[in-house]
Amino acid sequence: MNQFLPKAIQSVRVPPIKCQGIKxxxxxxxxxxxxxxxxxxxxxxxxxxxxxxxxxxxxxxxxxxxNKHIIELYNDIKSGKVTEVIVKNYLTEMGNKLLEKGEDFYYEVRDEFNSSGGSLPFLFLNRACFNGLMRFNSKGKFNVPFGRKPERFRKAYVTKITNQVAWVRSILHAVDWEFVVxxxxxxxxxxxxxxxxxxxxxxxxxxxxxxxxxxxxxxxxxxxxxxxxxxxxxxxxxxxxxxxxxxxxxxxxxxxxxxxxxxxxxxxxxxxxxxxxxxxxxxxxxxxxxxxxxxxxxxxxxxxxxxxxxxxx
Ligand SMILES: C[S@@+](CC[C@H](N)C(=O)[O-])C[C@H]1O[C@@H](n2cnc3c(N)ncnc32)[C@H](O)[C@@H]1O
CATH class of the missing domain: 3.40.50.150 (Vaccinia Virus protein VP39)
Incomplete structure (x- = not known):
């Protein structure tokens, strides 16, 4: 019989977001x-x-x-609202602003995200914050402090995240998956x-x-x-x-x-x-x-x- 599992996974790839307890x-x-x-x-x-x-x-x-933000991000990638090109342009622009304005800019984005949400700011905050943590307060507001590296979004880092989004998108094209809050x-x-x-x-x-x-x-x-x-x-x-x-x-x-x-x-x-x-x-x-x-x-x-x-x- 053709089994789906068990199988050997030779090298594990990581998706664009990180969270506590990631396996x-x-x-x-x-x-x-x-x-x-x-x-x-x-x-x-x-x-x-x-x-x-x-x-x-x-x-x-x-x-x-x-966590509705995780589900929204994957649904946006699935629908094509968020693509690798969009992510690359967005993170490059945000990275430049972060370099220019420093941590104040991080907190501006965090405040904006906490009032209006959005997959792209969520991705930016997850990858710019301290230790790539995902933590919200009791009112559902993202509250992780800045990761203290204004120069973080260098070309190589943006390319890495962009490739992770492209990888996820290529999978979602080929499968029948539902993401649900x-x-x-x-x-x-x-x-x-x-x-x-x-x-x-x-x-x-x-x-x-x-x-x-x-x-x-x-x-x-x-x-x-x-x-x-x-x-x-x-x-x-x-x-x-x-x-x-x-x-x-x-x-x-x-x-x-x-x-x-x-x-x-x-x-x-x-x-x-x-x-x-x-x-x-x-x-x-x-x-x-x-x-x-x-x-x-x-x-x-x-x-x-x-x-x-x-x-x-
Ligand atoms: C240990 S993490 C899962 C890690 C995941 N397997 C990975 O490798 O990234 C637990 C997840 O459960 C979610 N969660 C917490 N309480 C939940 C609940 N009552 N129902 C559904 N999900 C919940 C959290 O938002 C968190 O993303």
């Missing part, structure tokens, strides 16, 4: 551990940046988020038996804002809704680090298949201090790939990375 590092791990025939829709109730769907490229998808509960209710639901909810109690608040009750409710799903599903969630284990997984997601992935993050600014974090992928019975296949696909990806090293290095 760039985990995409190959997700792709090789899920088994799904791809006959229904790939459904993400918590799409965030969209990095998972854009790299997997299912034929049909429903990608939802409560919605709370996860509504999306969990439209699922059909052939679909596959990939859930990547916010961290419990980690960080709260207008679009991104997540309580223990929400987390429990999601587990309950997943239990009743008629189709396959997988959930991404942190499992443990040196100091803590995520009890929520033990309490509310036990009895499912769990695949784990360990990655490292730097502590503070010191390169030498690293801590490890184990991420879990909880998978509904019957939808996890064979361990042996997942391992083989992992090796395939590693070999590709080795072979693609430039010969003169």
């Amino acid at each position: 760039t590092k985990l995409v190959p791990f997700i792709a090789r551990n899920i088994s799904w025939d791809g006959k229904g829709r790939w459904i993400e109730p918590f799409m965030g940046s969209g990095v998972v769907a854009f790299n997997l490229r299912p034929e049909r998808a429903v990608l939802a988020d409560t 919605s709370d996860y509960k509504k999306i969990m209710a439209i699922v059909q038996a052939n679909d596959f639901v990939y859930m990547d909810p916010p961290y419990i109690g980690r960080h709260t804002d207008y679009f991104n608040s997540w309580s223990v009750d929400d987390a429990r409710h999601l587990a309950k809704l997943a239990e009743d799903l008629s189709c396959g599903f997988a959930l991404s969630m942190w499992l443990e680090n040196k100091y803590r284990r995520n009890n929520h997984l033990d309490l509310h997601w036990n009895g499912y298949q769990v695949r784990t992935y360990e990655h490292f993050y730097h502590v503070g600014s010191t390169e030498s201090l690293r801590n490890s974090m184990t991420e879990a992928l909880v998978i509904k019975e019957g939808f996890a790939s064979l361990q042996s296949v997942a391992k083989k696909l992992d090796k395939a990806a590693l070999q590709h990375e080795l072979f693609s090293l430039p010969f003169d290095k």
